[in-house]
Amino acid sequence: MAQPPSKDSAPTPDPLQDQPEDQPDATGSDRPGQPLVAPDVADARQRFIEGWGHYGPTWGVNRTMAQIHALLLLAPEPLDAEQVMSALNISRGNANMNLRALVDWGLVGKQLKLGERREFFVAEKDIWQVTKRIARERRKRELQPMLELLGEIKEVGADSPDPHAQALHQSVGRIRRFAGAADKVLDSVLRADETWFFKIFMRLFK
Amino acid sequence: MAQPPSKDSAPTPDPLQDQPEDQPDATGSDRPGQPLVAPDVADARQRFIEGWGHYGPTWGVNRTMAQIHALLLLAPEPLDAEQVMSALNISRGNANMNLRALVDWGLVGKQLKLGERREFFVAEKDIWQVTKRIARERRKRELQPMLELLGEIKEVGADSPDPHAQALHQSVGRIRRFAGAADKVLDSVLRADETWFFKIFMRLFK
DNA sequence: CAAAAGGTTCAGAAGCTTCTGAAAACGCTG
């Protein structure tokens, strides 16, 4: 995180490869430049999981959590902890911890099958829901505390002649107005029904 | 990053205090519950810088970078490296590195005063510009590579009877459509003129 | 051109986060 903006002029920023994961490519296909020969399913899965894991951290979930989420997104049916562990080559503790975190975030649901003691996990597959969940969390954890702080100091320096005090007061004011607006926007969007939201946006930005 | 959603029911999530920074409170004011006695300017500055630094990482800039940015946001006039170093108690190397990163991100500008060899730094004070810069960077670095990956694997499994292949194909399709829409929205917003954007939004979400 | 002032670099230190593996706890079922 926080490298400076890519200065390199390479048009393709970076192949999403992360850790090559010594699980060998289950296929042997060596995808050529042309998309004529479609890469095989297992390969695509792998690439998706790596990509999702790669960008997870910038959404606020760590890499393993994101990989588990990706795995579950692609699973046609619920998986148990054991399956997650072996698919991603992670330890029991790690799997348990991150699965729980995913459940806490509301990105993954626990499912109990009758007559089964194991717990199974299913990902929320509706990406819009996923986005809303994350946005909601981050609003609560980041935007709102910041707003509160800004509210507390918004009057400071209002009527001081000192340029430092004035600069403070003005900056805080500007930021507060902006953050307040953003908060309102977010709130509306998060409350809004998906189709309503999309209808408006699709019209505006098509 | 990536703690699970706050389960604690405490309504005030967390005082933005981060590192108490043994620079003693420059004021001695002990702000009471009521905002009658406004906290003093130096105290407010400090709190703002700490808060900004605290949330920086979730925006993609690290803590020190965010603190420097905050410091510059509140400064009535350009600061040089020395001032940044002593205000935040960081080393020369650290200051240099993070200042440069801020310049690369486009969040801070270098300013040369005539007859001065030192470089001075000014923050972009327009928060909407700041937001756009960050959004633009992240779009380029995260959204677009992901879209490219999704494009490459979008056909995989399309006509396979295997449920794994089908699940893959469907998930990838859903995510790709969503990401594509998000990308278009972002693009429009980023191109758009500030006032235009705000006009529409303020109308929609007031 | 020597000294001074400022900027840059980088190897190692410090600090955080995440992961592992093993032990403990849990909760059925016979």
Added chain:
DNA sequence: CAGCGTTTTCAGAAGCTTCTGAACCTTTTG
């Protein structure tokens, strides 16, 4: 209530990121 399959916990290990401080480089000026 013993045994078993499963989940949870946690101390230490591993790995990453960031920070420091000192050496190095560059530019200006007496």
